[in-house]
Amino acid sequence: MLSKKCQYAIHALIYLTEKHEKECTTIVEIADAKSIPHKFLEVILLDLKNAGVLGSKKGKGGGYYMIKHADQIRIIDVIRLIDGAVAMLPCVSLNFYESCGLCENEKKCSINKLFKEVRDATLKILSNNTIGDLARIHRS
Amino acid sequence: MLSKKCQYAIHALIYLTEKHEKECTTIVEIADAKSIPHKFLEVILLDLKNAGVLGSKKGKGGGYYMIKHADQIRIIDVIRLIDGAVAMLPCVSLNFYESCGLCENEKKCSINKLFKEVRDATLKILSNNTIGDLARIHRS
DNA sequence: ATATTTGTCTATAGATTTAGTAGATTTTCA
C-alpha cells in the first residue's frame, strides 16, 4: 500500500498541474481543496521541492509552483521519492536492493524470479504514466 | 513490500512441499532449515492451519503437514492471508476495499484507474503461480 | 522600518504495525 503521504503528494501535484501553471499556490489552498492536514502537507511539499519537482516563493503572494513539467514527473518517481521501494521484496528492488537473507542462491531462487516479474509489470505501468497524464484524464 | 511474516510463510510452505508430503514436520525443523525465529514461525504456521492450508498433529511424532496440494495454493492467497491487501491503494483493492477519501468521484478518478491497471497486472501473475510452481523450479 | 504573509526548520507525540519473546497449557505417543 502507498502511504497517505504518497497519496497526498500525488493529489497535490495533480492540483498544481490543473491550476494555472507558473503561478504560486499556497500550502493552505491545496490543503483546503484536497482536505489534506496542512501541517502534514507542508512536509510533503518541502520533500517535493528538495527533490527538484517543485519551486517555492516565500512571503506575500508566495507559495509553491511546478518547476518540472507535469509530463516529466512519472508516478514511479513520486512513489520512490516519498515511499521508497516499489518492489514487493527487497531482493528484487532496483533502487532499494537488499538481500532477503532467506534463500541460498538468489539467481536460482524461484521466489525472486516471480517477484521480478511482478516488479517489471508494475514498473512498466507506473513509469509510462505521469502526473500530466493523470491531470489530463481528470479534467476531461 | 511483503512483510517478513509473509516471506517466512512462503518459504515454509515451499519447504513443506519439497519434503516428503503427508509426513509431519516440526516447527523447529522448518525454523532451523530456513533460519526463521521459531516462536515467530509458530504463529505463522498456526495462521496457515486456521486458513485450511496446513494440518497439524500434536505430541510426539507430531508437526505440520500440507492439507492442500501445493498446486492449489496460489501465491496471491498466501499474501492476502498473511498481509491482507495486495493493491497499492485501498480504493482499488478487491478483497480489502476502502474509499481513499480524497477524490470526489472514484469512477472518474484517474489515479484509481491507473492503480487498477497495476492491480490487474500484479494479480495476473500472482494468481497464476502456486507454491507448487515455486517448489518445482526450486528443485530443478 | 514595520507588519503581514508565507515558507522553513526543529522537535515531538500518539497510534499502529512489525517482528518477535516468554511461559503456561493441552494433546499425543511410547
Add this chain to the structure above:
DNA sequence: TGAAAATCTACTAAATCTATAGACAAATAT
C-alpha cells in the same frame, strides 16, 4: 507417567505512519 510437540495468552521493543506545535526566515506591502 514422561517426553515431545502444538496451542494459547499475553506481552514487549522498535520502527513507521500520521500527524501537530511553535519558533524562525524571507519576501512583500504600506
